[in-house]
Amino acid sequence: MIEVDKLSKWxxxxxxxxxxxxxxxxxxxxxxxxxxxxxxxxxxxxxxxLEPFQQGxxxxxxxxxxxxxxxxxxxRASIGMVFQNFELFPHMTVLDxxxxxxTKVLNRDHIEAGERxxxxxxxxxxxxxxPKHPAQLSGGQQQRVAIARALAMDPIAMLFDEPTSALDxxxxxxxxxxxxxxxxxxxxxxVVTHEMGFARKVADRVVFMDDGRIEEDAKTDEFFGAPRxxxxxxxxxxxxxx
Amino acid sequence: xxxxxxYQVVIRNLHLLWDGMQITFLLxxxxxxxxxxxxxxxxxxxxxxxxxxxxxxxxxxxAFRSTPLILVIFWFYFAVPIVVGRPIGDLYSVLIAFTxxxxxxxxxxxxAGIQSIRMPQIHAGLALGLxxxxxxxxxxxxxxxxxxxxxxLTQAIVLFQDTSLxxxxxxxxxxxxxxxxxxxxxxxxxxxxxxxxVYFILCWLGSLLVRRLQRQYAI
Numbered sequence: 001m002i003e004v005d006k007l008s009k010w011x012x013x014x015x016x017x018x019x020x021x022x023x024x025x026x027x028x029x030x031x032x033x034x035x036x037x038x039x040x041x042x043x044x045x046x047x048x049x050l051e052p053f054q055q056g057x058x059x060x061x062x063x064x065x066x067x068x069x070x071x072x073x074x075x076r077a078s079i080g081m082v083f084q085n086f087e088l089f090p091h092m093t094v095l096d097x098x099x100x101x102x103t104k105v106l107n108r109d110h111i112e113a114g115e116r117x118x119x120x121x122x123x124x125x126x127x128x129x130x131p132k133h134p135a136q137l138s139g140g141q142q143q144r145v146a147i148a149r150a151l152a153m154d155p156i157a158m159l160f161d162e163p164t165s166a167l168d169x170x171x172x173x174x175x176x177x178x179x180x181x182x183x184x185x186x187x188x189x190x191v192v193t194h195e196m197g198f199a200r201k202v203a204d205r206v207v208f209m210d211d212g213r214i215e216e217d218a219k220t221d222e223f224f225g226a227p228r229x230x231x232x233x234x235x236x237x238x239x240x241x242x
Numbered sequence: 243x244x245x246x247x248x249y250q251v252v253i254r255n256l257h258l259l260w261d262g263m264q265i266t267f268l269l270x271x272x273x274x275x276x277x278x279x280x281x282x283x284x285x286x287x288x289x290x291x292x293x294x295x296x297x298x299x300x301x302x303x304x305a306f307r308s309t310p311l312i313l314v315i316f317w318f319y320f321a322v323p324i325v326v327g328r329p330i331g332d333l334y335s336v337l338i339a340f341t342x343x344x345x346x347x348x349x350x351x352x353x354a355g356i357q358s359i360r361m362p363q364i365h366a367g368l369a370l371g372l373x374x375x376x377x378x379x380x381x382x383x384x385x386x387x388x389x390x391x392x393x394x395l396t397q398a399i400v401l402f403q404d405t406s407l408x409x410x411x412x413x414x415x416x417x418x419x420x421x422x423x424x425x426x427x428x429x430x431x432x433x434x435x436x437x438x439x440v441y442f443i444l445c446w447l448g449s450l451l452v453r454r455l456q457r458q459y460a461i
Binding site: 048072073080081085088089100105106 | 365366371373380385388
């Protein structure tokens with residue numbers, strides 16, 4: 001469903017992605033990990049065209065992301081994205097956050113959008129928070145609303161950019177639980193995260209990145225059992241020993 | 243002129259002063275609304291990806307910000323009738339001059355407000371499938387204006403005081419009305435004192451409002 005082929009990207013003279021290739025099949029869950037600055041976030045932001053890239057090809061459901069004439073808003077509407085700092089719209093209620101793009105992009109009427117929003121808020125356990133503003137919610141609650149907002153567009157795949165990195169430890173699990181349920185429902189997911197417990201539990205594959213390159217792309221048990229590369233071994237030993 | 247202090251002269255001429263104050267309010271109101279609307283367009287042009295728009299807006303702002311307001315009022319008073327081909331009256335020439343002049347200042351405030359919205363907020367809008375314009379309209383501008391309210395009001399207070407400059411083209415605003423009464427009745431001290439007190443009270447109330455809003459919007 002998502003194909004990344006020899007993707008390279010530069011910020012000026014600085015190369016952030018170097019010939020990255022990987023793919024995600026329908027229903028597959030792929031976790032991307034690696035040290036900070038390795039290009040993980042940049043890679044997934046290229047997939048829905050939030051970051052432009054200079055070389056390589058990305059196709060989502062057969063549509064080339066970087067090609068001229070691609071209807072990027074339409075493409076993005078079909079891919080959900082969840083951000084590190086939630087990025088709910090602070091001037092709108094929780095309900096309006098989830099309804100905005102449904103009405104503006106999918107042309108649903110307010111009643112239909114509201115029903116879908118409430119259905120999803122129920123699913124993430126926050127139906128009673130609908131009339132509140134984001135600032136009145138905890139970080140974990142905000143991130144669950146952000147997931148509901150993305151799901152309201154009925155996406156064919158979901159991208160997660162370090163969804164639990166900005167959360168206090170006691171709130172990480174409530175967000176991971178929602179993500180695990182989503183994965184078990186068969187959602188196609190690409191998740192940038194350091195939560196190796198999550199990776200072990202639901203990921204089909206783990207991609208390890210370092211210095212803008214994909215150093216390892218392996219089935220989950222292979223990755224954790226015996227990572228081939230030295231850097232992946234070092235990375236794993238660092239984050240698993242605590 | 244230096245006779246006993248006679249506050250009655252103010253009361254006797256209140257209707258004339260009120261007529262002047264209405265012109266002052268009209269000028270202030272039109273310049274705020276017009277300035278913010280046109281200023282928003284200028285700010286969006288200045289931040290646009292299209293170099294031509296950004297360049298034009300930048301030069302416009304530079305030109306007006308480096309010209310004294312009094313000169314702009316003068317120029318429009320003489321130039322607009324030539325451009326339009328017929329006299330348009332002092333009120334309209336002044337309304338146009340103020341709106342165009344204030345738009346330059348407002349656009350800089352609005353530009354800063356727009357730039358205060360972090361990139362990930364814009365990404366969040368785009369990622370949902372909103373177009374750039376929809377993202378600007380529904381996510382960036384509402385938040386930017388919320389952050390800007392105190393600064394916009396401060397500029398409005400400055401503008402309110404600046405409207406007194408229209409005396410150069412003889413438009414009867416509050417100050418000009420007071421000036422005329424003062425000259426006619428030979429009561430300069432009373433009337434200038436009264437105008438000073440009125441300007442002070444109105445501006446002071448305005449700045450109280452700004453302080454309140456600043457507290458309210460402080461994050």
